[in-house]
Structures are given as C-alpha cells and as structure tokens.
Amino acid sequence: MENIQTSRRDFLKTTGLTSFGLALGISAFSKDAIVKKINPAILKLEINPFIIIDTAGNITIVNPRPDMGQGSTQAVPSLLAEELEVRLDQVKIIQSDGKDKYGSQTSGGSSSVRSLWEPIRKAGAAAKEMLTESAAKRWNVPVAECFAKDGTIIHKPTGKSLTYGELADDASKLEIPKNPKLKDPKDFTILGKYNKRLDVPERVTGKAIYGIDIDVPGMVYASILHSPSLHGKIVSIDDSETKKIKGVLKVVKTERTMPHRTSEAVAVIGTNYWAALKGRKALLVKWDNADYEKTLSTEKYFAETYEAAKKEGINFEEKGDFNAKYSSAAKKLESNYETPFLAHAPIEPENAVVHVKDDGYIEIWAPVQGPDWALRDVCAYMKVAPEKVKINVTLLGGAFGRKAYHDFLLEACHLSKELKKPVKVVWTREDDISQGPYRPGMLSHMQGFVQDGKIAGYHHHAIGESILNQVYKGLKPDEADPWLSEEISTNNNKYHFDVASKVSWTHVKTDIPVVWWRSVYASNFGWGQECFIDELAHLAGKDPVKARLEITKDERFRKVLETLAEKSAWGAKLSEGQGKGIAVFKSFDSISATCITVTKKDNGVKIDKVVSIIDCGYYVNPDNVKAQTEGNIVMGITAATKDGITFTNGVCDQSNFHQYNIMRLNEMPEIEIHIVDSGASPGGVGEPGLPPIAPALGNAIFAATGKRMRKLPFDISNLV
Incomplete structure (x- = not known):
C-alpha cells in the first residue's frame, strides 16, 4: 500500500499507470451504493472515483477520508483489497480533493469504516467478477473454474493465469454486476486480521508529508497575532520594532473568521517562519477588550x-x-x-498554504479533516465556484475535530489574496490553546x-x-x-x-x-x-x-x-x-x-x-x-x-x-x-x-x- 501525495496532472507519472483499463466509481456511500464505469477518455483529464486498474496491473484507489492518525490509509485500501483478492502492498492511494463526485470526505464522527464498509467492498467485488469473467471468456472455460489471487485470475484445472493488467481492457467492456457477491466474513483474509500498517516506516523516518512540511515556490510565511480576548478590536498598531527584524516583509491587518463571528487580527509576513514569529513578538498592538472582559468568563x-x-x-x-x-x-x-x-491540542498545530492566483484560481495545501467541508468554506468565504479551487490534502499530525474548523485556512486565503502570492500560515501552540475552538x-x-x-x-x-x-x-x-x-x-x-x-x-x-x-x-x-x-x-x-x-x-x-x-x-x-x-x-x-x-x-x-x-x-x-x-x-x-x-x-x-x-x-x-x-x-x-x-x-x-x-x-x- 503506497500513500501518494500527488496532483491530478501528475497522476500518471507518479503512480506509474500506463493506459487505463478498468475504472470503477461509486455513485453513493450507502448500502445501496451503485458501482459505475468511468470512461477512460475522461480519466486522462481527471481521475474519478474510486478504483482504477491499468493495463500494467497497477491498482489505485482514491481515499475519501484524510488520515489524521486514525488509520484511513490502511482501512480504505483494506476494504478494496479484501474483495479484489490482492495484497495491501499492491494498492496505491491518492487522496480526494473535496469535489462532490467523491461524496462525503470528512474524517470525523468515527465514520470512515462505517460509511465505506459496503460501498468500497462492493466496488472491489464487482471488479473481481468482471476480471474473472474476462479470463473465463478468453480461455473459453466456465467462470466457476476460475478464481482470483494476488492480482491474477487462475484457472483451477490447468493452473493457467492472467494478471489483472492483462484483463483490464476486456473487463472494462463488460456490464457491471448489479449485486456482486461479497465475501462471507468467515472467509476474510485481511479484514478483522492483524496487518502491519505499511505507511508507518515513512512516518517514523520523516518521509511522510504533513501540512507543516509544505513548501511551494515564492511562498512567504505569516505569523498572526490574535486578540487575547478572542474578539477584541484593534485600537492601534506599532510595528516600528517589527520592521527592523531581518526577514520581515510586511505587517498586515487581517481577520479570523469563525462560524459565529469574525475577529480582527494582525499578521507579520516574513521570508521565513522564524522572522515572522520574531516580528510578531515585537509588535505593540493596543486592543479594545471592554466588551469581553466581564462577559467572556x-x-x-x-x-x-x-x-x-x-x-x-x-x-x-x-x-x-x-x-x-x-x-x-x-x-x-x-x-x-x-x-x-x-482544547484539542493536536501535536501538529494548525497550518495552511494558500495561493490565490492572478487568474482567480486558488490552490491550497493543508492538513484538513474534510476537503469537502474545506472546499465549501473557502468557496463561500472567497466567493468563488468550486471549479476554481484545488485542495491538496496532506497527512494530519492529529486533529480530534479541530482541523474540521477552518479559521486558520481562511486566514491564509485572506492574506494570499491581499499579498498576491502563496502564504503559509502557522499557528503556535499558544495560539492553539488560547484561541480555541x-x-x-x-x-x-x-x-x-x-x-x-x-x-x-x-x-x-x-x-x-x-x-x-x-x-x-x-x-x-x-x-x-x-x-x-x-x-x-x-x-x-x-x-x-x-x-x-x-x-x-x-x-x-x-x-x-x-x-x-x-x-x-x-x-x-x-x-x-x-x-x-x-x-x-x-x-x-x-x-x-x-x-x-x-x-x-x-x-x-x-x-x-x-x-x-x-x-x-x-x-x-x-x-x-x-x-x-x-x-x-x-x-x-x-x-x-x-x-x-x-x-x-x-x-x-x-x-x-x-x-x-x-x-x-x-x-x-x-x-x-x-x-x-x-x-x-x-x-x-x-x-x-x-x-x-x-x-x-x-x-x-x-x-x-x-x-x-x-x-x-x-x-x-x-x-x-x-x-x-x-x-x-x-x-x-x-x-x-x-x-x-x-x-x-x-x-x-x-x-x-x-x-x-x-x-x-x-x-x-x-x-x-
């Protein structure tokens, strides 16, 4: 199982897919989920849900649930691998990007396995039946004489075999079975069993990419000073000492937008995070906190x-x-x-990189719990259509609910639009604990x-x-x-x-x-x-x-x-x-x-x-x-x-x-x-x-x- 952090345009190169054979999507996340075929011509433009088997035998699944430590990068491919009769290390993963076609994409409410248990398995079982039927037709033998194992279809009497890659094109021409047979739990070889998490080595060796690791060309850093009383108003800003610090580029009045109110804030922009943070500490801001000194208690x-x-x-x-x-x-x-x-206090504090481009398109790199919710909030805040926003979801260093609340992401959107360049916002631990939610x-x-x-x-x-x-x-x-x-x-x-x-x-x-x-x-x-x-x-x-x-x-x-x-x-x-x-x-x-x-x-x-x-x-x-x-x-x-x-x-x-x-x-x-x-x-x-x-x-x-x-x-x- 390989976790791929990739853009759609780089998908072919990154995954090693050659030409598309069989691609299946799921139109709904429910027990009545309908498995459908995706036109390979469309796939060349943009990857669609959920399962792609190419002519080289590569198997790829789009993971609709970001991993914040709960293990969705193992759970989701396991559901597919069980029914498709492949090993976990044969499945590659890309993360969904918030578009409606992927359905619900928020990791929260302990819902990932609950909601995907049947839909993903159903798609895997359908693909297996189509591949098996393709092999049986090629050999001119009964389907009952064929079985799937480790990415191949094997003919029991003769031992002949064909790989999924060899069968993918033929399988793509078949009708999708409406009610593919799911495995009896007593026959499970992956689900319910102890299996190593194949993504652990990357995490412990520092190769895994979290939001806080993101670096894009031309990026500047922002450290944001919020009101100590959460909703205080700015009376005055003295940035004279801040501007003396090497690496500080600018001081910008900004805002923190929460679902129930928007509050004023001040951002220090720097060429590096240390300069921005040091500059923020040198700021002298006078706040009007009178409305909250007694009521916020x-x-x-x-x-x-x-x-x-x-x-x-x-x-x-x-x-x-x-x-x-x-x-x-x-x-x-x-x-x-x-x-x-x-407080949630995830080990990785809130952070996001946003680039509001000259043509109005917005690209985001962020550790969010739900790219669908993030897309919704960004579109509403920036007043743009979903087609103009691209979200790249990284791994999350913990969240516990906090990173489905997008104040930090909207801060980055506001600043990037103001500065006309990619901006990386990083909250400190003090911000995280003292500002909520x-x-x-x-x-x-x-x-x-x-x-x-x-x-x-x-x-x-x-x-x-x-x-x-x-x-x-x-x-x-x-x-x-x-x-x-x-x-x-x-x-x-x-x-x-x-x-x-x-x-x-x-x-x-x-x-x-x-x-x-x-x-x-x-x-x-x-x-x-x-x-x-x-x-x-x-x-x-x-x-x-x-x-x-x-x-x-x-x-x-x-x-x-x-x-x-x-x-x-x-x-x-x-x-x-x-x-x-x-x-x-x-x-x-x-x-x-x-x-x-x-x-x-x-x-x-x-x-x-x-x-x-x-x-x-x-x-x-x-x-x-x-x-x-x-x-x-x-x-x-x-x-x-x-x-x-x-x-x-x-x-x-x-x-x-x-x-x-x-x-x-x-x-x-x-x-x-x-x-x-x-x-x-x-x-x-x-x-x-x-x-x-x-x-x-x-x-x-x-x-x-x-x-x-x-x-x-x-x-x-x-x-x-």
Missing part, C-alpha cells in the same frame, strides 16, 4: 448553567410523568455533574429514584452551549438540541426504566468558540450519566454491574457488561484501600465499557489498572482498534485529572502545556483491551472508548475513598 458561564439546573428544560423525550413520580418517590437523588471546556463545558443535572430495590426513574437535563447552534446556526429556540439529546437518550444507551424517564435540554450561550472534540458530547455526558447511575445503584443497595444489567435488555450491551465483569475480575477480593469503578456508553454505533482500579495514596489515589471492552461490530484491524482505544484511555484520563480551559476577564488562562497539562508516560497505568466480536455492522473506533473513562475513574474513587467526584477535572493526588 467560564465562571459566569457555569454560574448560568447551575441556575438553569434549577428550572425545567425543554423535553427531548419522556416516558411517564417523571416530575410527578420523582416528587412522590421515597428514595431519590439529585446531583449536578460538570465538565470543562477543553474548544469542547464546550457542559452541566448534567441528574435526578433519579429507586423503587423495590431497582433503579426505576431517571432524568438527564443537559445544559450548555450548542455546537449545532454556534457553528451551524441550526437550533430553534424551542427545540431540544437533537445532536446531544439523542446521545443521552434511552434509545441510544438502552437503559430501560420501569416507572419514568426523561431527557431535557437548556441552552446557555457563550462567545467562547466551541466545536466537536474527540467523542463530541459523549465525553461530556457519559460523565454525568454513568456516575449518577452508580449513585442510584448504591442507593438501591445493588452491585453497580448487576444494577445496570437489571435495567438493560439489549443483548449487545449486556454482553459488553458481562465481558467487562469477567475480564476485570469484578467480584474478586480487593486489597486494602483499593476500589473499582465501571462505566458503559454507546457512541458512534459502538458500545464501550471500562473498569478502573485505584488504590488510596496519601490524600489521593493512584490508578492501578484500566480494562476496556469495545464492541464495534466488524472492524478492519484489531491492532488499530486497540491502538485507538489506548489513545482514548490517555485522553480520557487526561481530561478527568489534568487542566481544563478557563477564561478570566475575557482571556484564556492557559497558553501552553505548562498550564494545560497532558498525561505523562510515567503516569500510565496497566491497560487491558478486549474486543467483543458481535458480528454487528461496523461501528466507530476512534472515539467510543473515551466516554466511559472519566466516570469509571470517578466511580472507582468513590469505591476506594467514599468521596463522590462531580466536577471535572480533579487533582487525583489530592482529593481532600
């Missing part, structure tokens, strides 16, 4: 959420009359669970009651800023946010309450920019849900695992919980000072459960072990499932025990990793990860392992110390 925001918790929200779902049943209940509880704003801080107001020794009533009132509202302006004033409400609905998490249940929502707005963060709202609301279910289990006098099983009828959920109990030795006797906590949550069509063991240590606890169970249905590579779950464990513990993002007097209190800490290697506990092979349709992998981490830890702390943690983050070494 996390303390004020959370005060509003707690006030909202005292009132009724907008109902999303309700079974029975919850308020009446709760009011008359003899054994009941009410709690608030808080989660902070969080962030995971929204949220509050879960929880109510519940116990009846006849069983959890019988439950209410989750979600409170905070809405991504749907701020980013998409798509939330009606009288509507419960459907994105987050569905996440915590009983339909999603399968808890069944015999007497009454309710999910409600209150919108508390903020000008602090927000966007999705790894696992989106599941990371916020898994905390409240699973800690509160634990509280209700203790109120009922029930073991936390048994209490959950009592209110769970769904077999997949039950299997995950039972597997967790088994693998974590849930019922085993603990050492003095130890405690175990569990949590389970469904997100992105996958179910994940976690058990964490802690031991009391001085005024805090030490995390001894984390056992995670995931049922993600069919998957590509178990090694990648475990790697992604490990990453989720690290981010989940970090989010629970390290620093959140706070704003005081309009300014972010954190600027770099000395104030926004991440988990260190020496803090890593023992980890076990187990996959439940349910045979269900593929679910997500990159995010579902995160939501149960914080609540499992909170529940473990309660089991070991009797202290109930309800606000994230907390200092694990000092729980007094």
Whole structure:
C-alpha cells in the first residue's frame, strides 16, 4: 500500500499507470451504493472515483477520508483489497480533493469504516467478477473454474493465469454486476486480521508529508497575532520594532473568521517562519477588550448553567410523568455533574498554504479533516465556484475535530489574496490553546429514584452551549438540541426504566468558540450519566454491574457488561484501600465499557489498572482498534485529572502545556483491551472508548475513598 501525495496532472507519472483499463466509481456511500464505469477518455483529464486498474496491473484507489492518525490509509485500501483478492502492498492511494463526485470526505464522527464498509467492498467485488469473467471468456472455460489471487485470475484445472493488467481492457467492456457477491466474513483474509500498517516506516523516518512540511515556490510565511480576548478590536498598531527584524516583509491587518463571528487580527509576513514569529513578538498592538472582559468568563458561564439546573428544560423525550413520580418517590437523588471546556491540542498545530492566483484560481495545501467541508468554506468565504479551487490534502499530525474548523485556512486565503502570492500560515501552540475552538463545558443535572430495590426513574437535563447552534446556526429556540439529546437518550444507551424517564435540554450561550472534540458530547455526558447511575445503584443497595444489567435488555450491551465483569475480575477480593469503578456508553454505533482500579495514596489515589471492552461490530484491524482505544484511555484520563480551559476577564488562562497539562508516560497505568466480536455492522473506533473513562475513574474513587467526584477535572493526588 503506497500513500501518494500527488496532483491530478501528475497522476500518471507518479503512480506509474500506463493506459487505463478498468475504472470503477461509486455513485453513493450507502448500502445501496451503485458501482459505475468511468470512461477512460475522461480519466486522462481527471481521475474519478474510486478504483482504477491499468493495463500494467497497477491498482489505485482514491481515499475519501484524510488520515489524521486514525488509520484511513490502511482501512480504505483494506476494504478494496479484501474483495479484489490482492495484497495491501499492491494498492496505491491518492487522496480526494473535496469535489462532490467523491461524496462525503470528512474524517470525523468515527465514520470512515462505517460509511465505506459496503460501498468500497462492493466496488472491489464487482471488479473481481468482471476480471474473472474476462479470463473465463478468453480461455473459453466456465467462470466457476476460475478464481482470483494476488492480482491474477487462475484457472483451477490447468493452473493457467492472467494478471489483472492483462484483463483490464476486456473487463472494462463488460456490464457491471448489479449485486456482486461479497465475501462471507468467515472467509476474510485481511479484514478483522492483524496487518502491519505499511505507511508507518515513512512516518517514523520523516518521509511522510504533513501540512507543516509544505513548501511551494515564492511562498512567504505569516505569523498572526490574535486578540487575547478572542474578539477584541484593534485600537492601534506599532510595528516600528517589527520592521527592523531581518526577514520581515510586511505587517498586515487581517481577520479570523469563525462560524459565529469574525475577529480582527494582525499578521507579520516574513521570508521565513522564524522572522515572522520574531516580528510578531515585537509588535505593540493596543486592543479594545471592554466588551469581553466581564462577559467572556467560564465562571459566569457555569454560574448560568447551575441556575438553569434549577428550572425545567425543554423535553427531548419522556416516558411517564417523571416530575410527578420523582416528587412522590421515597428514595431519590439529585446531583449536578460538570465538565470543562477543553482544547484539542493536536501535536501538529494548525497550518495552511494558500495561493490565490492572478487568474482567480486558488490552490491550497493543508492538513484538513474534510476537503469537502474545506472546499465549501473557502468557496463561500472567497466567493468563488468550486471549479476554481484545488485542495491538496496532506497527512494530519492529529486533529480530534479541530482541523474540521477552518479559521486558520481562511486566514491564509485572506492574506494570499491581499499579498498576491502563496502564504503559509502557522499557528503556535499558544495560539492553539488560547484561541480555541474548544469542547464546550457542559452541566448534567441528574435526578433519579429507586423503587423495590431497582433503579426505576431517571432524568438527564443537559445544559450548555450548542455546537449545532454556534457553528451551524441550526437550533430553534424551542427545540431540544437533537445532536446531544439523542446521545443521552434511552434509545441510544438502552437503559430501560420501569416507572419514568426523561431527557431535557437548556441552552446557555457563550462567545467562547466551541466545536466537536474527540467523542463530541459523549465525553461530556457519559460523565454525568454513568456516575449518577452508580449513585442510584448504591442507593438501591445493588452491585453497580448487576444494577445496570437489571435495567438493560439489549443483548449487545449486556454482553459488553458481562465481558467487562469477567475480564476485570469484578467480584474478586480487593486489597486494602483499593476500589473499582465501571462505566458503559454507546457512541458512534459502538458500545464501550471500562473498569478502573485505584488504590488510596496519601490524600489521593493512584490508578492501578484500566480494562476496556469495545464492541464495534466488524472492524478492519484489531491492532488499530486497540491502538485507538489506548489513545482514548490517555485522553480520557487526561481530561478527568489534568487542566481544563478557563477564561478570566475575557482571556484564556492557559497558553501552553505548562498550564494545560497532558498525561505523562510515567503516569500510565496497566491497560487491558478486549474486543467483543458481535458480528454487528461496523461501528466507530476512534472515539467510543473515551466516554466511559472519566466516570469509571470517578466511580472507582468513590469505591476506594467514599468521596463522590462531580466536577471535572480533579487533582487525583489530592482529593481532600
């Protein structure tokens, strides 16, 4: 498998394709995806989706999902290779460019394998059947006597063989089978198996190309000074010291465009990045921050959420009359669970190269999560047609949702248009952490009651800023946010309450920019849900695992919980000072459960072990499932025990990793990860392992110390 960073015009030269034989596209990403043939004459002008087999036997696939570390450069070709009966090292990859013909192209929501599982396999199976039929006709033998292996069609009785390249032209003349037969999962040789990621050597040796590596002729560098209060206005600019620095070319007033507002900024342009950054540090800019010094405050925001918790929200779902049943209940509880704003902090900060050319065409090189979304945003901002924009997507050095928010890309567009040359914008780590956007801080107001020794009533009132509202302006004033409400609905998490249940929502707005963060709202609301279910289990006098099983009828959920109990030795006797906590949550069509063991240590606890169970249905590579779950464990513990993002007097209190800490290697506990092979349709992998981490830890702390943690983050070494 070769990952090719190439332009369409250089495609023939780069891939080594000689003349086109068989080219197949997919007209839709769904179970009903239609495989279609592409005219080779058109291919010579521009590569079309998705699969091209040339007369030399080269196999190329267009990858519609950028790789930000989640492994799409292995997953997508694996889907093809499995059905086409070729090895992974026989498939070459080029990245899609945002054009509509490639369908959805955004890596996010743990959606890549889920959305491509059948369409790509269907195209591979169709190509295999066409190649097999071509060989059978050439030999004048029954199709049933022929089979595919490693890029060849072999005649069983005689051992004769023809390569895919030799058959490609003939195959291109055949009708595409409407319903090609997909392999039975029991016959898989690639999917669900351990396979090396063939792109790893390039990444560890520095040969892989990330956005920050891009260098184009005539390029200048821009380092941008944003307002400390995010939305402050420029009063004056003193660039006298900046212009004395060697390599500084110009100081330009510019703008940062976010979905909910545009803010003023100042860019220093240099012949190299160091000159631009040094020049920026020498700038003296006076800002008018008066409008935000008092209003842009996390303390004020959370005060509003707690006030909202005292009132009724907008109902999303309700079974029975919850308020009446709760009011008359003899054994009941009410709690608030808080989660902070969080920065994404990808290891590669935001960057982009944009060239707005004299003829109005725009070429972009950038590590974006979705070239389709990037194309949409650039076209709207620059007021140009999609045909006038060319996006080259590089590898991403992490993203977690941040690089699907294109403020940094639009900054580069604005500056290139102003300067009439290619501009490379690079954000610093301080920009990344102090400017956002962030995971929204949220509050879960929880109510519940116990009846006849069983959890019988439950209410989750979600409170905070809405991504749907701020980013998409798509939330009606009288509507419960459907994105987050569905996440915590009983339909999603399968808890069944015999007497009454309710999910409600209150919108508390903020000008602090927000966007999705790894696992989106599941990371916020898994905390409240699973800690509160634990509280209700203790109120009922029930073991936390048994209490959950009592209110769970769904077999997949039950299997995950039972597997967790088994693998974590849930019922085993603990050492003095130890405690175990569990949590389970469904997100992105996958179910994940976690058990964490802690031991009391001085005024805090030490995390001894984390056992995670995931049922993600069919998957590509178990090694990648475990790697992604490990990453989720690290981010989940970090989010629970390290620093959140706070704003005081309009300014972010954190600027770099000395104030926004991440988990260190020496803090890593023992980890076990187990996959439940349910045979269900593929679910997500990159995010579902995160939501149960914080609540499992909170529940473990309660089991070991009797202290109930309800606000994230907390200092694990000092729980007094």
